[in-house]
Amino acid sequence: MTKIQRVEKIVGGLLMLACSLLLLLYPETGLYIVALILCASLLVSGIRNLIFYFTMARHMVGGKSMLYRGIIVLDLGIFTLSMVDDVNLYIMLYLLIIHAFSGVMDIMRALEARRYGGSWRRSLLNGVVNLAIAVLSVVVVFLHSADDLVFLYAVCLLYSGFVQLASAFRKTAIVYIQ
Secondary structure (H helix, E strand, O other): OOHHHHHHHHHHHHHHHHHHHHHHHOOOOHHHHHHHHHHHHHHHHHHHHHHHHHHOHHHOOOOHHHHHHHHHHHHHHHHHHHOOOOHHHHHHHHHHHHHHHHHHHHHHHHHHHHHOOOOOHHHHHHHHHHHHHHHHHHHHHHHOOHHHHHHHHHHHHHHHHHHHHHHHHOOOOOOOOO
């Protein structure tokens, strides 16, 4: 990991921690803040994927998938921005889909790493936490509590911020080819 990537991870983790604290302090306006955070993150991610496609990925094998991913994520961000008035359902769907998919992928990655003798415990823990968040979001849907939804999203941001900071300060292995 380069120094610039470390700084990006540190700044991203600190922003996540600040947003989670803001949500915990002001839960009454938290749903709109959560919707704006989701919109901003989707828009930035979509634009970033499109820039990556136009600068590098169009010359790579399978580069068109970055174009499609960028367009879909950018469109999803614009769609979310247009639906800010009815926020509960969309935020819950995002939490459910993103965390369930991420949890399943992390668990599958951990099982594969265990089979091949790699480090798998951190990936398994991350997958279990993401699946637990998805289950909790389903429970919050049935309770119809906006404050619980804001609290759950704040805890997710807090967890993600700490994971970002931990990965920024973790030493990376340098492979030398001889």
